[in-house]
Amino acid sequence: MEVHQLRYFCAVAETGSFSRAAEQSHISQPSLSQQILKLEDELGARLFDRLGRSVRLTELGKTFLPRACAVLRELEAAKGDVVEGKEFIGGSITVGVIPTVAPYLLPPRLTTFSRKFSQVRLTVVEEITPVLLDRLRSGTIDVAILALPIRGREFDAFPLLTERLFAALPKKHKLNSRPSLSLKDLRAEPFLLLRDGHCFRDTAVAACDRARLHPQIVFESGQFSSLLSMVGAGMGVSIVPEMAIEKKSQCRYVRIADDQAVRTIGAIVLRGRSLTRAHRAFLSHLREA
Amino acid sequence: MEVHQLRYFCAVAETGSFSRAAEQSHISQPSLSQQILKLEDELGARLFDRLGRSVRLTELGKTFLPRACAVLRELEAAKGDVVEGKEFIGGSITVGVIPTVAPYLLPPRLTTFSRKFSQVRLTVVEEITPVLLDRLRSGTIDVAILALPIRGREFDAFPLLTERLFAALPKKHKLNSRPSLSLKDLRAEPFLLLRDGHCFRDTAVAACDRARLHPQIVFESGQFSSLLSMVGAGMGVSIVPEMAIEKKSQCRYVRIADDQAVRTIGAIVLRGRSLTRAHRAFLSHLREA
DNA sequence: AACTTCCATAGGCTATGCCTATCCATCGTA
DNA sequence: TACGATGGATAGGCATAGCCTATGGAAGTT
Incomplete structure (x- = not known):
């Protein structure tokens, strides 16, 4: 029939x-x-x-x-x-973000996106990179925003921005006046770093490795604002990405003069997954903003 | 698709x-x-x-x-x-019958059919032949029971029975004692016949024509029982089919010795119409009974 | 009786769905 | 890292099936 x-x-x-x-x-x-x-x-x-x-x-x-x-x-x-x-541009998008990006990059873009595409229900989850990757694989999130690159050909990546790294120094530190510094200059300083598992910890450690620097770590935290408070209190120095800089904190920030001292933030999706119009709209909105 | x-x-x-x-x-x-x-x-x-x-x-x-x-x-x-x-043997059947058959042939067969196939809803309509044919064409009846033959190849016919014709005579008529008679014997008698339009009138008239008989018609009716009452009352003679004979009436019946003085009753359906199982069951039931 | 109308049949062509063989990417494992 | 296993896509060939035109045959019309 x-x-x-x-x-x-x-x-x-x-x-x-x-x-x-x-x-x-x-x-x-x-x-x-x-x-x-x-x-x-x-x-x-x-x-x-x-x-x-x-x-x-x-x-x-x-x-x-x-x-x-x-x-x-x-x-x-x-x-x-x-x-x-x-x-139809609608439905729902669940986006995962790493903690070292979540508070800075996303909020303004999410609000403008939601204003523009009010039909789309946005959900955000904050997880460290490996968890995000797993959730992309299982389909419990649609997009992940994290530090590139991601190894393997399992995902499609859309770079969003590349930012320089800065040294966060106490207010009265002697290097404050320099327009930039090398990591080697921090050889003597006690370090404050993100906890293990956060990818930016790896980024920072990699930068130190390149500078033959093996920092003594005196404090670890899951968020930059804790680190910066401690730095402001004079416990030591830290390395932060540009977007984490808090103007009104007790810290001073000096650019690290190392071309490789950068991190690239990007959005990734599971390769081969078909994207709805909503997904595509979200991705291109991220890139434009 | x-x-x-x-x-x-x-x-x-x-x-x-x-x-x-x-x-x-x-x-x-x-x-x-x-x-x-x-x-x-x-x-x-x-x-x-x-x-x-x-x-x-x-x-x-x-x-x-x-x-x-x-x-x-x-x-x-x-x-x-x-x-x-x-x-499924069910659904509904609408059967049309000519008036000169309706009271005699159908009632017993309908009741046995309905007992056997209680799922089938039977409806009966009584109309003269041309009306029945029209209703077959338009599909408002499924089967017609009438006198064969029907001209043309528009219908499929299922003969049911062939019956002899009888002269209906008043109780005291001189021909009563004969085992059979020729129509010619009725030359002098006043005739009672069905009204125009009834096919049996045509059957009777045709029989008279063959006998070179041109009867004087003194009464016309739409049903045999009226004719027979009048015959019983001595108004004249009539011709009736075997099934119309009423034993308890005031008439006497003498077989007409003419091989062509018969009528054949049959069921017909519109040629080319597909028959449901119920239709087929009804037709074969008519033939068996 | 010729003509028209309408559905069915016959025969040929093309498209398409299925097949096998093969490719390519991924994944698990030695 | 290399290899074999797994799973989907691609290529090429074949047979079927749907469509076409031409024709047949029955019924109704002029």
Whole structure:
């Protein structure tokens, strides 16, 4: 039983004539005849009485007609749903962010996005990178915003911005006046760093490694604001990305003059996943803003 | 969008794998792949995300799945309806009868039929032959019971019985003692006949014509019982079919010795009309009884 | 009786769905 | 890192099935 057979059947039922139905269906009368015959064959019963003059539904045809119509209606509805679904910018997006980005980059962009696409329900979760990657794989988040690069070809990445790293120094530190400094200059300083698991800790440690620096770590925290408070209190120095700089804190910030002392923030999605219009809108909004 | 594509789509959604779905659908994996691709192409969007390991429905696929299932369900329902409808001996039959048969032949057979096939709703209408033919054509009755033959190849006929004609005579008529008589013997008698339009009038008149008899008609009625009452009252003679003989009436009946003085009762249906099982059961019941 | 109308049949062509073989990417494992 | 296993996509060939035109045959019309 094929869709076109049902179409032809309904056309004949509607017009009361094979010829008319064929015309309406844009096929030749014999072709339509064949398909009706075939349908009747499969059902094992006649659907029409062929009287000399006209054609009339049999009892069975009468019971079959609404069924056939229902199938065609359902089909149209299905197609319509898809088209609509494609046009529609809405639905929900769940975005995951690493903690060292969450407070700085996202809030303003989320509000402008939500204003622009009020149909889209945004959910944000804050997790460290490996958790985000797992959640991308399992589909519990759609997009992750984190530090690039991510190894492997498992994800598609969209870089958003690259920021320099800064040394955070106590207010009265002797290096404060310098426009920039090398990490080597911090050799003697006690360090405050993010806790293990935070990718920016790795970024900072990598930068130190390149400078042959093996810092003594005197404090660890899960968030920059704690580190900066401690730095302001004179416990030591730290390394922070540009976006973490708090103007009104007790710290001073000096740019680190190392071309590799940067971090790149980007959005990634699971490679091969099809993106809804909402997803795409979100990604391009992130890039524009 | 074809039915088999929807089937494959549902199979993939169910099994979460093209290969598994292909196996379940008894086709090769490439064939299934092709059809899914084609479906996606027509819809203009991906229905599945092909991740390395497994396959997952896209947002669009998720909305499409229940639709596709609905179509398939409707289709099954339609098919089921037809099969059921074929098995079922029921529904309704409307049968038309001419007035000169209605009171005699039908009642006993209808009751036995209704007892046997209690699911079938029987309706009877009493009309003269041309009206019955029209109603067969228009489909407002399914079967007509009337005097054969019917001219033309417009109908299919099922002869039921052939009955002799009898002369109905007043109780004290001189011809009463004869075992049979010729119409010529009635040359002198005043005649009572059915009204014009009743086919049996034509049958009787034709018989008279063959006997070179041009009867003087003194009474006309639409039913035999009126004629017979009048005959009993001595108004004249009449011609009646065997089934119209009323044993307890004031008349005497003498067989007419003319091989052509018969009438054949039969059932007819519109040629080319498909008959339901109920129709066929009714026709064969008429013949058996 | 010729003509028209309408559905069915016949024969040929093309498109399409299915097949096997193969490719390519991913994933698990030595 | 390299290799084999798994799973989907691609390529090419074949058979079916739907469509076409031409024709047949029955019924109704002029």
